[in-house]
Amino acid sequence: MTRRPTLLFWAAFCVVLALLIVAPFALPEFWRRFLTEILIWGLLAMSSDILIGYTGMVSFGHSAFFGLGMYGAAAALLTTRPPSLWLALLYGLIAAAAVAAFVAYFSTRLRDIYFAITTLIFSQIFYVIIFTWTEVTGGENGLNFSRPALAIPGLFSLPFTTLTLYWFVLAVVTASYLVLRRVTRSPFGMVLQSIRENEARTRAIGYPVERYKIVAVMFSGLFAGLAGVLYAIQNRFAAPDFVFFVVSGETVIYNIMGGIGTLVGPIVGAAAFLLLREGLSRLFPYLAAVASQNGLALPGLAEFPYLIPLGVIFIAMVIFMPQGLLGFARRRLNE
Amino acid sequence: MSAADHTEPLIRVEDIHTFYGKSHILHGVSLEVRRGEIVGLLGRNGVGKSTTLKAIIGLVHPTRGAVLLEGKSIGHLPAHRLARLGIGYVPEDRRIFRLLTVSENLRTGLDGRGVSEARKKQLLDMVFDYFPVLAERRAQAGGTLSGGEQQMLAIARAMMLEPKIILLDEPTEGLMPRMVSQIRHIIHVLRREGVAVLLVEQNVPLTLETSERVYFMEKGVVRHQAPASELHADHEVVHKYLGV
Amino acid sequence: MLEQILIQTINGIVVGMILALVASGLTLIFGIMDVVNFAHGELFMLGAYVGVVTLAGTGSFWLALLVATMVVALLGAAIHVTTLRPLLGRDPLNTILATFGVSLVLQNYALWQFGPVARKIQEPLTGQFALFYLDYPWYRIMIALLSAAIIGALWLFLKYSTYGVWIRATTQDRLMAQAMGIPVPRLLTLVFAIGAGMAAASGVLFGPLVGVNHAMGLDWVLKAFIVVVVGGMGNLGGSIAASIFISLTESYASLWVSPSQAIIVSFVVLILTLLIRPTGLFVPTPK
Numbered sequence: 059m060t061r062r063p064t065l066l067f068w069a070a071f072c073v074v075l076a077l078l079i080v081a082p083f084a085l086p087e088f089w090r091r092f093l094t095e096i097l098i099w100g101l102l103a104m105s106s107d108i109l110i111g112y113t114g115m116v117s118f119g120h121s122a123f124f125g126l127g128m129y130g131a132a133a134a135l136l137t138t139r140p141p142s143l144w145l146a147l148l149y150g151l152i153a154a155a156a157v158a159a160f161v162a163y164f165s166t167r168l169r170d171i172y173f174a175i176t177t178l179i180f181s182q183i184f185y186v187i188i189f190t191w192t193e194v195t196g197g198e199n200g201l202n203f204s205r206p207a208l209a210i211p212g213l214f215s216l217p218f219t220t221l222t223l224y225w226f227v228l229a230v231v232t233a234s235y236l237v238l239r240r241v242t243r244s245p246f247g248m249v250l251q252s253i254r255e256n257e258a259r260t261r262a263i264g265y266p267v268e269r270y271k272i273v274a275v276m277f278s279g280l281f282a283g284l285a286g287v288l289y290a291i292q293n294r295f296a297a298p299d300f301v302f303f304v305v306s307g308e309t310v311i312y313n314i315m316g317g318i319g320t321l322v323g324p325i326v327g328a329a330a331f332l333l334l335r336e337g338l339s340r341l342f343p344y345l346a347a348v349a350s351q352n353g354l355a356l357p358g359l360a361e362f363p364y365l366i367p368l369g370v371i372f373i374a375m376v377i378f379m380p381q382g383l384l385g386f387a388r389r390r391l392n393e
Numbered sequence: 394m395s396a397a398d399h400t401e402p403l404i405r406v407e408d409i410h411t412f413y414g415k416s417h418i419l420h421g422v423s424l425e426v427r428r429g430e431i432v433g434l435l436g437r438n439g440v441g442k443s444t445t446l447k448a449i450i451g452l453v454h455p456t457r458g459a460v461l462l463e464g465k466s467i468g469h470l471p472a473h474r475l476a477r478l479g480i481g482y483v484p485e486d487r488r489i490f491r492l493l494t495v496s497e498n499l500r501t502g503l504d505g506r507g508v509s510e511a512r513k514k515q516l517l518d519m520v521f522d523y524f525p526v527l528a529e530r531r532a533q534a535g536g537t538l539s540g541g542e543q544q545m546l547a548i549a550r551a552m553m554l555e556p557k558i559i560l561l562d563e564p565t566e567g568l569m570p571r572m573v574s575q576i577r578h579i580i581h582v583l584r585r586e587g588v589a590v591l592l593v594e595q596n597v598p599l600t601l602e603t604s605e606r607v608y609f610m611e612k613g614v615v616r617h618q619a620p621a622s623e624l625h626a627d628h629e630v631v632h633k634y635l636g637v
Numbered sequence: 638m639l640e641q642i643l644i645q646t647i648n649g650i651v652v653g654m655i656l657a658l659v660a661s662g663l664t665l666i667f668g669i670m671d672v673v674n675f676a677h678g679e680l681f682m683l684g685a686y687v688g689v690v691t692l693a694g695t696g697s698f699w700l701a702l703l704v705a706t707m708v709v710a711l712l713g714a715a716i717h718v719t720t721l722r723p724l725l726g727r728d729p730l731n732t733i734l735a736t737f738g739v740s741l742v743l744q745n746y747a748l749w750q751f752g753p754v755a756r757k758i759q760e761p762l763t764g765q766f767a768l769f770y771l772d773y774p775w776y777r778i779m780i781a782l783l784s785a786a787i788i789g790a791l792w793l794f795l796k797y798s799t800y801g802v803w804i805r806a807t808t809q810d811r812l813m814a815q816a817m818g819i820p821v822p823r824l825l826t827l828v829f830a831i832g833a834g835m836a837a838a839s840g841v842l843f844g845p846l847v848g849v850n851h852a853m854g855l856d857w858v859l860k861a862f863i864v865v866v867v868g869g870m871g872n873l874g875g876s877i878a879a880s881i882f883i884s885l886t887e888s889y890a891s892l893w894v895s896p897s898q899a900i901i902v903s904f905v906v907l908i909l910t911l912l913i914r915p916t917g918l919f920v921p922t923p924k
Binding site: 450451452471472473476477482484488489490491492493497498500501502504505506550554 | 799802803805806809810812813814815816817818819820821822
Binding site: 116164165167168170171172174175176178179182183186187189190303307310311314362363365366368369370372373376377380 | 671673675720723724727729730731733734735737738739741742745746748749859862863866870895897898900901904907908911912915
């Protein structure tokens with residue numbers, strides 16, 4: 059590790075962080091919230107990168123961790139008066155950790171595809187439980203609650219505005235990134251990467267691979283749950299849809315699009331995907347409007363599902379750009 | 394079929410390099426096999442003998458250099474095309490289809506080639522003639538056969554393709570000593586049928602007895618070539634490349 | 638009580654046979670090319686829709702069944718050639734993602750093309766017979782028999798036809814199959830097409846029992862995955878046995894809990910399988 063790259067890294071980090079801090083001033087309300095959501099999904103994708111990018115385990119269980127974080131926060135916000143931000147975080151993280159431990163115990167003894175399928179099934183198990191246990195979870199309709207204030211009891215209480223919530227989320231996500239970065243470079247992180255490269259050899263050297271995997275899943279689940287708590291705070295509702303395995307699938311998409319094993323890549327991937335989705339969802343009604351203004355009646359164009367070209371782009375990326383946007387950019391920069 | 398024959402060899406490998414991930418396995422291998430010739434390829438474990446065979450059958454594609462079949466470049470073609478063009482492959486560990494019967498194993502190379510039913514029967518009869526044990530066990534699953542029987546099946550299966558050359562990778566490995574004479578007999582049969590053989594072996598006496606020429610490999614390159622007749626007397630060369 | 642159990646047994650077998658049809662395609666595909674086809678449920682769903690359209694156009698259920706199978710089989714071949722063949726030799730993770738992407742595209746296509754309202758397929762055989770206190774539809778029995786027939790045909794195909802031998806050989810050892818001259822890439826496309834066709838047939842057969850809508854595939858792909866794991870990945874006989882087993886346990890469970898909760902039973906079976914016998918409940922112990 060020479061001095062140069064780290065200096066460059068921290069310089070870039072500060073620049074990006076500064077940009078992100080001032081960005082909302084230049085953006086209208088909708089886009090401020092949009093940016094906040096990008097950060098939250100980015101955090102979820104980053105947590106998943108620990109497993110996919112660093113340990114080589116593809117997990118579809120993240121929707122369970124995310125969802126339980128969300129519902130945990132909901133539990134805190136609905137049961138305590140006044141609703142406490144810190145309790146929401148605490149409940150959410152505990153719920154996510156518990157679920158992660160449960161899932162980790164059963165699925166880490168399996169490899170590759172079996173692991174992926176098992177985590178997927180577990181997501182669905184939690185989905186079904188949440189969906190049908192209406193008395194506790196609100197079932198299909200989910201739970202609604204109010205947003206807590208940024209408060210230290212006894213000192214001050216500042217209700218969140220879109221702006222201050224954005225900065226809070228930015229702070230949490232940045233801190234998470236720094237923590238995760240530290241962890242991936244620690245001896246623990248090195249063992250994870252060694253497991254990804256050659257599990258048999260790592261085991262032969264003497265590392266208790268299963269235990270490392272369980273810790274990796276729990277760690278990953280914790281940050282996924284954190285993302286869930288942030289989501290709950292921002293949107294003030296919890297719904298079973300977020301526990302459905304498709305959310306896990308989308309998370310994996312962000313990872314692939316951005317570039318696995320980079321921590322930052324998944325955030326970029328999430329941003330790219332969400333922006334693309336927003337753009338495409340506006341494109342087709344716009345095209346239809348333009349067409350009809352010019353006398354062309356194109357029925358169905360306005361409602362054209364933007365997820366189709368998005369899906370096609372994703373598939374093309376899997377085939378042609380498996381290193382993701384970041385990997386692709388890295389290649390270009392090195393040439 | 395002698396060294397004085399100047400026509401295009403059946404198989405010509407020119408300076409091929411292969412990689413396995415980042416590992417550089419073959420560092421420029423060159424050799425040739427003429428029609429109907431029996432050629433040996435000797436060397437220590439891990440020098441790249443099996444990889445060379447795999448490059449010829451197209452299971453590995455060289456990143457540099459050329460593989461030529463009757464003068465035409467085949468290095469980029471997929472293995473199933475090369476099998477149809479007349480290259481038979483008998484890998485280390487035989488790798489017969491364990492859950493298929495002996496007959497089904499034999500049939501795999503036969504079908505879809507546009508071969509008439511009459512010719513199919515002829516080939517099967519020929520193979521069962523040469524390998525009566527297989528005829529006995531034709532309805533048995535491949536996995537139930539003994540090691541020697543599986544080896545025969547692996548070779549017989551390749552013969553069903555009516556190949557011009559058969560690549561034999563360590564046919565005597567793991568077999569009892571008395572099976573070695575069986576392998577020798579099979580190689581003679583192949584010569585009689587006009588099929589060329591590229592034989593990779595650890596069993597030096599067998600190789601020297603059956604081959605006309607022998608190549609020696611070391612660290613991913615072919616280092617030496619000699620007619621078998623010379624090598625019977627000269628043990629030094631063999632020592633040098635095999636450490637035996 | 639006994640009557641309820643017997644009725645649920647029959648229901649379980651009926652649903653189990655359709656599930657077996659769906660799962661056979663999935664396990665065949667996995668066995669030969671190590672691809673976990675996330676889009677399988679969508680192929681099921683599209684089969685049902687093509688059935689709806691053909692039925693509306695021709696009035697014949699049987700034609701609908703045939704056309705749906707053929708059309709979706711062709712679609713399957715196209716999907717394989719464009720998205721899966723380029724991924725041959727790459728990490729299996731890529732195929733999971735690619736098929737996931739395909740499932741997104743297909744699902745949204747169906748939503749756009751047919752709208753969110755469920756359609757109905759008329760069953761070809763109306764009429765019921767008296768089963769204890771119920772009027773049990775003949776159609777359900779027919780589904781079970783038809784599914785069994787299709788699976789039987791598949792089994793015969795695999796055992797005796799040239800392509801069947803090739804498929805079995807390639808499933809065991811893809812490299813040696815190539816060395817024997819078997820055109821493996823084309824064969825893989827064929828298998829994917831067969832799997833897709835079978836999923837489509839299941840969709841049409843199942844159509845009259847429920848409404849046909851764009852999300853119907855999700856439920857099935859999940860159950861099919863459970864079946865494939867419990868039955869043993871790539872093990873055709875195992876998936877059929879597992880399909881019946883899981884459907885029966887779910888049917889019995891729905892005597893006590895609601896159907897949407899009954900699926901938890903399947904999850905439990907899966908977890909137990911993974912803990913006790915991860916290679917599959919219905920697979921003979923490997924020596």
